Amino acid sequence: MNYREAEAYINDTPRFTKKNTLENTRKVLSAMGHPERRMKLIHVAGSNGKGSVCAYLSSILTTAGKQTGLFISPHLVDINERFQLNQQMVSNELFLEAFEAVMNLVRRLLREHPDDFAHPTFFELLFLMGIYIFDRSGMEYVVLETGLGGRFDATNVIEKPLVSVITSISLEHTEYLGDTYEKIAGEKAGIIKEGCPVVYDGTRPDVESAILKKADEMHAKAYAIRPDMYKILMNTQKTIDFSMDTGYYLPMDVSISSVAEYQIMNAMEAVTAARVLDIGLTEEDIHKGMERMHWEGRMETILPGVILDGAHNDSGVEEFVKTARRFQKDTKVTLLFSCVKEKDYEGMIRTICENLDLSCVVVTEIESDRLVPADELAFLFRKYTKQKVTAIASIPEAFDEALREKGDGILFCVGSLYLAGSIKSMIRSREYA
16 A cells, blocks of 8 residues: 555445444554553644644754654645654655554454454544554654544543643534633543643633533642733734743743734643743743744744635634634635535634724635535625625635735635635645745
8 A cells, every 4th residue: 555545445434434432442452562651742732722832842842952843733735744753844755654553453453352342433543553653753742633523533442641721712612622711621631631731721611610620529739721811012913922920930032933912822732831831941941932933824924925724613703704804904805715514614703893993705615515615704894894796616725816806915724724725725735836
């Protein structure tokens, strides 16, 4: 089997399997010799910002000279993006080696335990491959991002992380995680382990209550991060400088390469988690690591005046709006938008239209059975704005139209990480055409 065949097999797994118990994943790890127990693990859950926190922590640890693995989801362009070694995406060769090693064990377990072992799901298979990759590559530290939820997430088989982090919570995947902030926070808090410290976003009292309840049960020291713990010193169209004073450690000034204020909370959670690790990281390690972090698809400038933001739920869109409002003071703002059907896309559209003075909107469709038709999105935008709205199903054609409308202003591409990935892939193919 070659790399493309392995990738195709993984992408096909949702068609013939379903989510399994954590015990199913543990059986594969046991057959592997429990390599995860040889790693120093950092576990991150949340609705928004968990990928950014993971990237900050990986950057800090790598900058400090630590051998660091990073497991994230989803990917934007290449599936290999989900596995990083010292901030470098794994090779196709190592990806294929990991796939074959894990699948050999899966086939063996299916033969030996046909009654109580099931084929791993898409995410479970990738997680197991990640553990193989990090062990094979000698990673001392591994930063793990959960997939969906926390308590029953495949990554929650790990037994004793050095620290857990829970980022901001929003009403997402309510059919699986619960229909209130508190219930969803309770599911995310399932990653808190006995005696292992947790850093969390303490902005909402109901979320904090659920997290502290679990932390108390697990005798885990909890570190809340709140918006009143930072002060912005300088905010340009490339970086944000801020001071942070959490009360847990000495105050610190931090600079991040981002235009989005929402990254400040993520940055503070990462800095606090890095300090909680207590592994001798210097202030210089933290400063350099934060400055060097680059996170694709999150307020990422991909072309002059073109910014991708993977805002894909109500909370994410609210934060996008806060950032975009700063830009519209000085220039016209064009929007390219798409979304998946599971989201409250009408609520997202209403929030955007009620808070931004858009010059033009172009809507498109992602290439998935989860797509929302462009015409439906256009209908909803026209319900909330009198500005020009154009529906184009093809992402390349929609992007080109949005670029024409942009002129000398700014174009934001928002609403889905699938959209962000498609645009990045398209630009890359045009660059090498």
